[in-house]
Amino acid sequence: MTFDALKFVETLESTGIDRKQAEAFAKAVRHSQEEALADFAKTAQEASVRAISEVDSKTEKALIKLEAKFDKRFSETDAKIDRLEQRLDMRIDSIRKDIIIWLGGLLIGGFVMLGGMLVKLLP
Template identity: 35%
Template sequence: MGQVAFDTQEFVETLENAGLPKDQAKAISLVVRKSHEVADLATKRDLDDVRKDLSADIAEVKREIADVRKDIDAHFEKNEAQMQARFEKTDAQIADVRKDLSAEIADVRKDLSAEIADVRKDLSAEIADVRKDLSAEIADVRKDLSAEIADVRKDIGQIDKRLDFSEKRFDRLEIKFDRLQWFLLAGILSLLFKDVLPKLWGG
C-alpha cells in the first residue's frame, strides 16, 4: 500500500476550529506530516497512539486557552475595577472642584454686593450734596431775582410817577393853549368889529 495522503491545510483548520492558536496548529500539523513521511504505512495502533497524543495535546491546549481566557477575564475585571475606582476618584475630584467653585462664586457675589452697597452709599451722599448745593444756588438766584424784581418795580413806580407828572403838565399846557386860542380869537374878533362895525353903522 502507498503512503497515506495528508492535507496540512485542512488539519491546521481543524485544530484552529478546535480552539488551538494558529502557530500551535501549524506545529502539530508539521509533526504529523513528518510522522507520515517517516512511516510508509501507519498501523491502527499507531493511529490510535497519534490520536491519543493529539487528543492530549488538544486537551492541554484547551486548558491553556481556558487559563489564558481566565487570565484575560481577570485582567479585564481588574482593569474594570481600576477604571471604576478612577471614575469614582474623578467624580469626587469634580465634586470637590464644584464645591470650591461654588464657595468662590459665593465669596465673589458677597464682595460685589458689598462694593455695590458702598457705591450706592457714596452716590447717595454725592447726590445729597449736589441737591444741597443746587438748593443753595436756587435760593441765591431767587434772592437775586427778588432783589432785581424789586428794583424793576421801583423803577416802574418812578416811571409811573414821571408819567403822571408829565400828564399833569400836558393838561396844564393844554389848558393854557386853549386860553391862548380864545384870547387870539377875541383879539381877532375885536379888530374885525373895530373896523367893520363903524362901516355897518354908517360911521
C-alpha cells in the same frame, strides 16, 4: 506547534509497531494535545477575563476618586464665587450710598444757589 500524525505513525512503524496501533497512538496523542490546548486556551481566557475585570475595577475606583476631586474643586470654586459676589454686592451698596449722598449734596447745593438767586432777583 503542529502535530504531524503521518510522521509520528511512520516513526512508530519504523520501530516495528503495527500501522493500526501506530495510527491509534497518533490519534490518542493528537486528542491529548487538543485537550491540553483547549484547557490552556480556557485558562488563558479566564486569566484575561480576571485581568480585564481587575483593570475595570481599578479604572472605576480611579474615576470615583477623580469625580470626588472634581466635586470638591467645584464646591470650592462655587464658594469663592459666592464670596466674590458678596464682596461685589457690598462694594456696589457702598458706591450706591456714596452716589446718593453726593447727589443729595448737589441737590441741596442747587436749591441753596437757586434760593440765593431768587433772593437777589426779587425786590
